[in-house]
Amino acid sequence: MTPPLLCAGLEIALNRTLALEPAVLAQCQRLSGRRIELCAETLGWTLSLEFHAAGVRVLPVAEGEPDVRLRGSPAELIGLGLRQLRGEPSLGGLRVEGDVELLQRFQRMLAEARLDPEEWLAPLIGDTPAHRLAQGLRGLFGWGRQSLSTLGLDTAEYLREETRDLARAADVEDWMQAVETLREDADRLEARLRRLEQARA
Amino acid sequence: MTDPRPPRPTTHFGFQEVPVTEKQARVRGVFDSVASRYDLMNDLMSMGVHRLWKRFVIDLAGVRAGERVLDVAAGTGDLTREFARQAGPRGLAVLSDINAAMLGEGRRRLVDAGVLGVPAAQANAECLPFAEASFDCVTIGFGLRNVTDKDAALRSFHRVLKPGGRLLVLEFSRPLNSGFAKVYDQYSFKLLPLMGRLVANDEASYRYLAESIRMHPDQDTLKGMMERAGFARVQVYNLTGGVVAVHRGYRLE
Numbered sequence A: 001m002t003p004p005l006l007c008a009g010l011e012i013a014l015n016r017t018l019a020l021e022p023a024v025l026a027q028c029q030r031l032s033g034r035r036i037e038l039c040a041e042t043l044g045w046t047l048s049l050e051f052h053a054a055g056v057r058v059l060p061v062a063e064g065e066p067d068v069r070l071r072g073s074p075a076e077l078i079g080l081g082l083r084q085l086r087g088e089p090s091l092g093g094l095r096v097e098g099d100v101e102l103l104q105r106f107q108r109m110l111a112e113a114r115l116d117p118e119e120w121l122a123p124l125i126g127d128t129p130a131h132r133l134a135q136g137l138r139g140l141f142g143w144g145r146q147s148l149s150t151l152g153l154d155t156a157e158y159l160r161e162e163t164r165d166l167a168r169a170a171d172v173e174d175w176m177q178a179v180e181t182l183r184e185d186a187d188r189l190e191a192r193l194r195r196l197e198q199a200r201a
Numbered sequence B: 001m002t003d004p005r006p007p008r009p010t011t012h013f014g015f016q017e018v019p020v021t022e023k024q025a026r027v028r029g030v031f032d033s034v035a036s037r038y039d040l041m042n043d044l045m046s047m048g049v050h051r052l053w054k055r056f057v058i059d060l061a062g063v064r065a066g067e068r069v070l071d072v073a074a075g076t077g078d079l080t081r082e083f084a085r086q087a088g089p090r091g092l093a094v095l096s097d098i099n100a101a102m103l104g105e106g107r108r109r110l111v112d113a114g115v116l117g118v119p120a121a122q123a124n125a126e127c128l129p130f131a132e133a134s135f136d137c138v139t140i141g142f143g144l145r146n147v148t149d150k151d152a153a154l155r156s157f158h159r160v161l162k163p164g165g166r167l168l169v170l171e172f173s174r175p176l177n178s179g180f181a182k183v184y185d186q187y188s189f190k191l192l193p194l195m196g197r198l199v200a201n202d203e204a205s206y207r208y209l210a211e212s213i214r215m216h217p218d219q220d221t222l223k224g225m226m227e228r229a230g231f232a233r234v235q236v237y238n239l240t241g242g243v244v245a246v247h248r249g250y251r252l253e
Helices: A004-018 A022-030 A074-086 A100-112 A117-125 A127-162 A169-200 B020-046 B050-061 B078-087 B100-112 B150-160 B178-200 B203-215 B219-228
Strands: A035-040 A045-052 A055-059 A068-072 A095-098 B010-013 B016-019 B068-072 B092-097 B120-122 B135-141 B161-172 B232-239 B244-250
Touching: A004 A022, A004 A045, A004 A055, A004 A100, A004 B050, A004 B232, A022 A045, A022 A055, A022 A100, A035 A074, A035 A100, A055 B232, A068 A074, A068 A100, A074 A100, A095 A100, A117 A127, B020 B050, B020 B178, B020 B203, B050 B078, B050 B135, B050 B161, B050 B232, B050 B244, B068 B078, B068 B150, B078 B092, B078 B100, B078 B135, B092 B100, B100 B120, B135 B150, B150 B161, B150 B219, B161 B219, B178 B203, B219 B232, B219 B244
Parallel strands: A035 A068, B068 B092, B068 B135, B092 B120, B135 B161
Antiparallel strands: A035 A045, A045 A055, A068 A095, B010 B016, B161 B244, B232 B244
C-alpha cells in the first residue's frame, strides 16, 4: 500500500500551491468530487487525488473508478512532477486512461498558481519597484545557477583529469566494451566445452 | 442475599475500572494537577517530538483564511494559536476544553503569544454546545483518550462539522514494531512515572497518562469508530513508528 505519509506530503505541497491563487481554489470547488489517480506500477502504489472546495485530498486507496488514471514507473511519475515544476506540461512516457481534459485542466491550475514574486511584491512596494526587484532576483538566481553549474563542471574535470578519482566517459565505455567481449568469449568457451563433453560421452 | 440493583456501568481510568460517572471527575483531578506544567509533561512524555506531531496536524488540517475551526481538548492552545492565525480576522478559531484549569492556561498562553479575540468554551466533547454544521474543521490533540464516551464525542464532532468539513484526531497509539513496543513500554511504565515524581512530584498523574495510552483504541479500532460515527475517507497517519497516530475523516453529507 502507498505510504500514507507520502500522500500527506504531496497533499500539503499541492494545497499550499493551489492556495496561492484564489481563482484556482474556486476551480477546485467546481471540480469537487472528481478524481485523478496516479499509479506507480513497479511499486504497486496508488495516489488518488480528489478535488474539494479547499484544494485536493490525496489518499492511498481509491474508492470507485477515477475520472482519469495515469500509469507509469516511479521515475516517470517523478519526471512528471519535475517537469510540472519547470512549467512544462508534457506527460512524458506516462499512459493516460480516461478524461485527459481533467488532467490538462489540473496542470493549467498548478501553472496558474505558481509563485509570481512580482505579484506578491507589488502591493507592498508598488508595481515598478516590484518589477525591478523581481528582475534583479531572477538575475541573481540565474547567476547563481550558472556559477553552480560552472563550479560543478570544474570540480568534475579536476576529479577526472587531475586526481583520477572519477573515470572519463571514454574510459568507462572502453571498460564496458571489454566486459561485454569477455562475457561473449566466456559464453563461446562454455558452449565449446559442452560440445566436447557430449562428443566424449 | 444478592443485591437486586443492576450493576453500575463502568469504564477504564488508566488500568482501573471505575464507575462511568466518576471518570470525568478523576480525569479532571489529573489535569488540575498537571495544568501548570502541561508543556513540561508533553516534553517529558514525547521527548520534545510533540511539537513536530502538532506541526503535522496543522499542515494536514490546511486551514484557510475565513474558515471556522474548533480545537477540542485544546490544552495550552498550541493548535488553536496556529489555527487562529491561519483563519485570520474573517475566520474563527475556538479554544475548548472541559477542564477549567487547562482552559485558563490556554487563554493565558494565547494572550502571551499576542493572539487575541479567540473565544474560549468550557465544553464536554461528548455534547458540544455548538449549532449543527458550524465548523469547517474540528481537531482534538491528545484529548480523546480522556473522554469517557468516545463514540458520543465522535458523533458530536460529526454533528458540529459542516458538510465537507474535516476532523483530525491526534492521539497516542500503538507502535507498529513489536521490538520497539517493548522498549516503549519500559519507558512509559518505568521511566515516565519516575520523571513525574522527580520533575513534577506527581507520580500518580503520570502513571495514569501512561496507562490511559495503553487503554486507548489502536489505529484500526479508532478508524472503525470514526466510520461508525459517520466519517468518510478516514485515513490513518502513523508518526514515530505508531507511537502517535493522526486520524482524519470528513463529514461528506
